[in-house]
Amino acid sequence: MRYVGIGLVYGYRYSFGLLFPASCKYHPSCSQYAIDAFRKYGLVRGSLKAGWRLLRCNPWRHGGVDYP
Amino acid sequence: MIHAILLSPLTPLEHLLRHVLDWLHNTLGLPWAWSIVGLTVIVRVLLVPLTVRQIHSMQNLQSHAPQMKEIQRKYKGDRQKQNEELMRFYRENSINPAASCLPLVAQFPVFIGLYYTLRTFSRHPPKGDLSWLHVVPNIAAHANSHWSGYLLLAIYAISQMASTFLMGTTMDKTQRTLLLIMPLVFLAVVAHFPAGLVLYWMTTNLWTVGQGLITRRLVPKKGDVPAPKRSSRTPPREAAEDGAAKKPAAPEPAARTNAPPKRVKRKKKKGGARR
Numbered sequence: 001m002r003y004v005g006i007g008l009v010y011g012y013r014y015s016f017g018l019l020f021p022a023s024c025k026y027h028p029s030c031s032q033y034a035i036d037a038f039r040k041y042g043l044v045r046g047s048l049k050a051g052w053r054l055l056r057c058n059p060w061r062h063g064g065v066d067y068p
Numbered sequence: 069m070i071h072a073i074l075l076s077p078l079t080p081l082e083h084l085l086r087h088v089l090d091w092l093h094n095t096l097g098l099p100w101a102w103s104i105v106g107l108t109v110i111v112r113v114l115l116v117p118l119t120v121r122q123i124h125s126m127q128n129l130q131s132h133a134p135q136m137k138e139i140q141r142k143y144k145g146d147r148q149k150q151n152e153e154l155m156r157f158y159r160e161n162s163i164n165p166a167a168s169c170l171p172l173v174a175q176f177p178v179f180i181g182l183y184y185t186l187r188t189f190s191r192h193p194p195k196g197d198l199s200w201l202h203v204v205p206n207i208a209a210h211a212n213s214h215w216s217g218y219l220l221l222a223i224y225a226i227s228q229m230a231s232t233f234l235m236g237t238t239m240d241k242t243q244r245t246l247l248l249i250m251p252l253v254f255l256a257v258v259a260h261f262p263a264g265l266v267l268y269w270m271t272t273n274l275w276t277v278g279q280g281l282i283t284r285r286l287v288p289k290k291g292d293v294p295a296p297k298r299s300s301r302t303p304p305r306e307a308a309e310d311g312a313a314k315k316p317a318a319p320e321p322a323a324r325t326n327a328p329p330k331r332v333k334r335k336k337k338k339g340g341a342r343r
Contacts, residue, residue, distance in 0.1 A: 016176065024168070024169050025158075025168050026155070027148075027151040027152055027154075027155050028151075029169075030169040054169055054170055054173060055170060057168045057169040057170050058168050058170040058171070059118065059121040059122065059125070059168050059170075059171065061168070062158065062159060062163075063155060063158060063168070064155045064156075064158070064159050065151075065152050065155045065156070
């Protein structure tokens, strides 16, 4: 199941992701974080964690090093 | 299938956009074509605060460029370490990196919603005047059904390339080249879209270009950072150059930029500013 999530992230990376410059204030980037989170927690919890990370990656936060 | 997945959460947004479109036509009395332009402009105006925020952090980032270059040089072989060190540097200096994912991702549903709204509009065109500027006879017809459509397509492709060109100062060469070729590939697909959609795409691209031009004026370019001279808040030239001389460790093109150019809204180049 988790590979569905990972596949979707790769799908994003090679479609919309190509349209924008690499832009994330965290390390690893949000998409990499999502892939790692899916691997570690599975589809449901992984996507929750990735979603929360995406919400944190906003102009009012400072970013930094943050592994799932 | 994809449409169903995309559309179900976007339906309220699509309805909202349709309402705005109808309002522009019925209440403000704009022709349909101009309503599309108006709707696009409204969406982009709503996104402006995000851009402003990004310009501010870009200016802030630019003032720390020499130290960041130093870090990048130090950990050249190890991308992960390099990233981690950069993040630490941001944190220590309380820099807020310009880029963030959320604004980018938040734009997707809006643009996809707009796309579907205009597609529905063009499939079931309302009665009334559907021409634009006496050039485009029918914005609901396919773009490649009339010569004016090709004109729109050309403007679309050029504006898309221009916006890449302006945005692309931070990306690497391969990505940039790819992005410059992309609109030409898209053209084949976009040619079958209704002219109204191309009109929207063109408008939003032109807006991006305008924004890019303004951003460019506000943020100094990469190789062109001797900003101390442009800002009234920085110390006089001698002091700035003294500061630069004291830091021999920094790589030489960046060494000139030690004084923090907080806001760089001045004229571009003054005589003798660069050596």
